[in-house]
Amino acid sequence: MKTQPDDLLPIGLRDRLPAAAANASAVEQAALGVMHSHGYDRVRPPLMEFETSLAGRMDGVSTRRMVRFTDPASLRTIALRSDMTPQVGRIAATAMAEAPRPLRVCYAGDVARLAADQLSPERQSLQIGAELVGSDGAAAAGEIVAVAIAALEAGGAQGISVDFTLPDLVDILSAKALPLEAGQVDAVRRELDTKDAGGLRDAGGADYLPLLYSSGPFEEAIDKLAAIDAGGALASRIEGLRQIAARVEGHARVTLDPTERHGFEYQTWFGFTLYAEGVRGALGRGGTYRIGGTDEAASGVSLYVDGLIDSLPEAVNGKVLFLPLSHDAMRAEALRGEGWRTVAAVSDQDDATSLGASHVLQGGAPVAL
Amino acid sequence: MKTQPDDLLPIGLRDRLPAAAANASAVEQAALGVMHSHGYDRVRPPLMEFETSLAGRMDGVSTRRMVRFTDPASLRTIALRSDMTPQVGRIAATAMAEAPRPLRVCYAGDVARLAADQLSPERQSLQIGAELVGSDGAAAAGEIVAVAIAALEAGGAQGISVDFTLPDLVDILSAKALPLEAGQVDAVRRELDTKDAGGLRDAGGADYLPLLYSSGPFEEAIDKLAAIDAGGALASRIEGLRQIAARVEGHARVTLDPTERHGFEYQTWFGFTLYAEGVRGALGRGGTYRIGGTDEAASGVSLYVDGLIDSLPEAVNGKVLFLPLSHDAMRAEALRGEGWRTVAAVSDQDDATSLGASHVLQGGAPVAL
Secondary structure, three states: OOHHHHHHHOOOOOOHHHHHHHHHHHHHHHHHHHHOOOOEEEEOOEEEEEEEHHHOOOOOOOOOOEEEEEOOOOOOEEEEEEHHHHHHHHHHHHOOOOOOOOOEEEEEEEEEOOOOOOOOOOOEEEEEEEEOOOOOOOHHHHHHHHHHHHHHHHOEEEEEEEEEEOOOHHHHHHHHOOOOOHHHHHHHHHHHOOOHHHHHHOHHHOHHHHHHHHOHHHHHHHHHHHOOOOOOOOOHHHHHHHHHHHHHOOOOOEEOOOOOOOOOOOEEEEEEEEEEHHHHHHHHEEEEOOOOOOEEEEEEEEOHHHHHHHHHOOOOOEEEEOOOOOOOOOHHHHHOOEEEEEEEEEOOOOOOOOOOOEEEEEEEEEOOO | OOOOOOHHHOOOOOOOHHHHHHHHHHHHHHHHHHHOOOOOEEOOOOOOEEEHHEEEOOOOOOOOOOOOOOOOOOOOOOOOOOOHHHHHHHHHOOOOOOOOOEEEEEEEEEEEEEOOOOOOOOOOEEEEEEEEEOOHHHHHHHHHHHHHHHHHHHHHOOOOEEEEEOOHHHHHHHOOOOOOOOHHHHHHHHHHOOOOHHHHHHHOOOHHHHHHHHOOOHHHHHHHHHHOOOOOOOHHHHHHHHHHHOOOOOEEEEEEOOOOOOOOEEEEEEEEEEOOOOOOOOOOEEEEEEEEOOOOOOEEEEOHHHHHHHHHOOOOOOOOEEEEEOHHHHHHHHHHHOOOOOEOOOOOOOOOOOOOOEEEEEEEEEOOO
């Protein structure tokens, strides 16, 4: 047998062979199981839909990197989903508009994009998420963070940490406690993004300098942030963060980076990023947001579990029962019913050991090899 | 909340909302579970790959109806998979070329196509399949048929029937027992396809007329076929069919339509189609084939389970425990560990009954509503 050049996959795409596929399915089922146990119902939107529909529900969703094509039926542009969150937003706003709130929905599926970027060469990811539609309060956000962490734990993640941010921090402060001139707001945001103290001062944001030092382990950082908040403009935000942090105590290490905005283009007051030991990059991201079109408040999380799947050890093969040619089919069926995994000979050359069997059926009973 | 025109999905695509999504996931997990118990390992190929790779592994796979686009990285054409079988064939022939034979692999995933056709308006389907690579004998084919039927049974299909065919029947007969002139073979095939007795006679295929009457319930039809087989050209085929039919006795009604070729463009000696009561159209199709490129013998089945999913009754909601605001989170976690599904209040307006709860947590214990 030969490998032809055509057998190579395009860059950024890959097969998961049995060991990796088993881990992927286990992570997917474990995460969905946790979400189900917290009351989240799975929905299954299609692989592709109108480009305008995918782009219209959320700020910061660009269709530029999506696989797009002209629908021969409607002559409109269809795009392959690169993120399932806008699809779930669409469902919440339309087909499930009349469902009682808060509405809890979850999803799992492959998403894809036309081109890779420098940070991640992958063009397909397994996305798993949960959305709590109808509330963006601290209780809702805290539930989402707790469910996300429990889902990752169930999937085998270890040493989970979560980094909180306040995406609208500068808006809040500049409106009240630390006024900025209209032309300065964007510059101050930019310098906070790069954490450049000199630049921040030059941009007229000297009052914002202490924010650069309000990051790190949650308890210390939140105290520093509270100390800055002289006018009380952030009081409800700070109280909310403390409430969310309390929800996940003992399940994850919590840090605060209140000025982090990257990746939170459509979040409102709260955003978070999930990490785990031994997994490169973020495992998930979420927060509070408003669904485009209806402006309904929501809290949600998207987990990108490929890194976690890759980090897991190969599952150990369980017991496998070899069924010789002309075995008793009824007996084999009964043994599968008892939990046995079987592998049947289809010719007299089939070899139990090379096929990975641990037992062989002899006289109606499994005998260890 | 309003429904915008953009929220409508392209024709042939749809969302599965909670009740339907639960049935889809249940069917998928049940079918994969059956395949796993018979020794099939799941593989997860990507959503898309090079067009040549999807088309090259199997006769009869046309890329005309696939979603295709130019890969900006390689400048080659990538296609969205419209069938996962060629992907599994590629894996068997390359990455798993050295794995022991017979190789048992299974898969489940969404497949899509650019345009619908008259018979089926859907542009996305959930495909679940099993391939036994390394054998196309009656034992292998029989296992595939039996596993497919068990997978559909586990998914809730009732009144399953399976229709057998012999895709190379005319080749075999015309080569030996019932010779035809070279120019006649195609015409005879065509008339057999349309089951047109007059046309068959006109095409010079009078000897083939009895084949038109060798269809129907398996036992009678196979006897008729055997009676035609004067020269014994079909003896091994007939013996193989009997062996496969015996495998599924009691699990499915078996019929024979030996001249049916439609949908069996890449099958070799054996093909079959699966049906279930209350489900329109075929639920699956399979048979014996050879993997393109390596020409390795294989037996396999593809199940298209959307019709089955649509036919299932809505799952009954199980017990759901409402957790009031400021409930004991540890206690809730313990109850989920015992199997409870919970739904937590995120505001004091959240109503247990409208959220579908059957119980409410009071004093640390679930109390029926």
